[in-house]
Amino acid sequence: MEKVKLFTTWSSPFVKRVTWALKLKGIEYEIIHEDHANKSPQLLKYNPVYKKAPVLLHNETPICDSLVILEYIDETWKDPTPFLPQDPLRRANERFWAKFAFYGYYKKQGKDQDEAKDTALARLRHVEQLLNESKFLSGERLGFLDLAFGWLADYSRPLEVVTGLKLLDEDSFPKLCSWRNRLLEIHAIKESWPDQETLMVRFQKIKETTSK
């Protein structure tokens, strides 16, 4: 009997990747909600290095780091469809882009924020190009890279409100906008869509805390 638990925080985009992966693989799991401000002794025990969710606990063994967890899930539960392709070159490509980060820009202030915003937009242009003519970042089927970037779909609007920077603009990023709508058609993703208003309040709070 498989025992799967997931340590989560409600607003983490990294937790979201794992939540979607588990749902798409049809894995039953128990959710352990963590409070950002008051982490449980279990979380600190299972992730002593980063002290953060997500932590996947599989038969009492912890696995940490959202991208590492995604590959673990993909290698452990091969059905119904793999997230990563078989071809080493395509795998390398998805792994390379999955590590491509620009999430933290909204926490920056002043000149640093201007630079971070420029970087975020430049990076988004790379991601837009990845879509080329395909439906998903991973190709014709949702895969590893879509899970890695999925946070963009449901976090972009609250982030836009908090930072004043339009992210998924129809004119600049038409392919990413279509991709966002396509993700929303997937049941596993739609059902774990966070409340946009509550997310906005959370981002505003983080921004204020880091600016002190």
Next chain:
Amino acid sequence: MEKVKLFTTWSSPFVKRVTWALKLKGIEYEIIHEDHANKSPQLLKYNPVYKKAPVLLHNETPICDSLVILEYIDETWKDPTPFLPQDPLRRANERFWAKFAFYGYYKKQGKDQDEAKDTALARLRHVEQLLNESKFLSGERLGFLDLAFGWLADYSRPLEVVTGLKLLDEDSFPKLCSWRNRLLEIHAIKESWPDQETLMVRFQKIKETTSK
């Protein structure tokens, strides 16, 4: 006919990972030396995002990011021995620790450097524990995690001189010191050992540049 080229800079620890991997797999490759201060148009073309070596060019297709390249090499050339084990849990473990970075501490200044040094030592203690009773970080045989951390073996002494922080101290890190000696017994690693004095001058220069 396989055509493999590696874009390198002589002092990069990330390039070193890939050099060792190619040698251990017995892959013939052409080296393209890059100058830190004057990067070639090819490098910028093949790695437009980070504009850095290492870039592996396999039959004219570029692969970037040292850890992504290691997995690509492991999946493409399976002989003589795989770097990563078969078991998903052990793979996840090696992937998690391979991403564990503390290389940049020597560039920091003042209070930031004190903090960065503390973090570096705390992180080294984690790595020391990984060795447990095994010969290598990956177990009884040199593997993925050893390649990821290999820079510690030949960069630690020049870094110690430049920062004044003893890294691989026999009393504090006896297992890592034995591991370092074991790595040096491996021909592929020994033959690409960089000159310690030249490395020291290079680190000193980087430190001075970043402190301006």
